[in-house]
Amino acid sequence: MAGWTVESPRRLTVDGPVTRLDxxxxxxRLNVVAAEGPTRIDVTQVGRRPVLIDNADGRLTIRQERGHGWSDLLRWFRMIHRYPRVxxxxxxxxxxLADLGLVAGSLVVSGLRRQTRVHVTAGQITLMGLRGNTTAHITSGPVEALGVRGDLTLxxxxxxxxxxxxAADRVRAQTVSGAITCDLDNPRGSEIRLTTISGGITVRVRADSDLAVQxxxxxxxxxxxxxxxxxxxxxxxxxEGVIxxxxxxxxxxxTSGSIALLARAVDHDGEELP
Structure with missing residues (x-):
């Protein structure tokens, strides 16, 4: 087992394979990217709470401690915007297998191909080129997924x-207050479910798609x-109908908002038109 307490900018290389990341x-700001070679950690900024890193049996854990108890928790939420950023x-x-959490800030994940779970309380989530089973939840702020395949829940x-x-096999996107915008590559055989309570939905698919629509x-x-x-x-x-x-x-x-389904033009050979 290896462990580090990082209190100032530092670069680390983890010996041995990492199969799980928490x-x-x-x-x-947190950036996670798929890359060949050993696992590398680059901490370029640290707040007054150090970053604690542990590696044991293929599980890499990176965290910051916070107070315990209701009084500490309430004080922590009131002061979150004043915390020095990491x-x-x-x-x-x-x-x-990645399980990533950030209370406030920006979280970017790219290139992972198994299971990825992301949770942000306030900030922004960006997912790029993921595969497998991906779940992202944010309480306040946008979530953006680019080139994601497999099963996707936003x-x-x-x-x-x-x-x-x-070209995800299964998409579930849900927002209470906010718009949903989807530009789908070619959803043949996919299951896409989009729900918003207060906000509009805009979906663009190829004109030659095969979809049962409601x-x-x-x-x-x-x-x-x-x-x-x-x-x-x-x-x-x-x-409703069949395309x-x-x-x-x-x-x-x-519930309260408009829905637009747009057709993306293709030529006779199935190539998209500009």
């Missing part, structure tokens, strides 16, 4: 959800670039 930081970057194997209480260049909103408009969808207004505004062979599924629901 990170819990308070305020600042800045941690981690290069790790693409096959690592949740935010107050913030925008953005999904681009995605769109509904209690208070808002539905617009579609696919004439094969049928619309009704009772008891709620609804639009192509209908192998995939797209379900979008907004």
């Amino acid at each position: 990170v819990r930081l308070v305020s600042g 800045d941690v970057s981690i290069a790790v194997s693409a096959d690592v 949740e935010t209480v107050s913030g925008e959800v953005i999904l681009a260049d995605s 769109l509904n909103t209690a208070s808002g408009r539905i617009t579609s670039g696919f004439p094969q969808l049928r619309s009704s207004t009772f008891p709620v505004r609804n639009s 192509g062979a209908g192998n995939g599924k797209l379900w979008a629901s907004a």
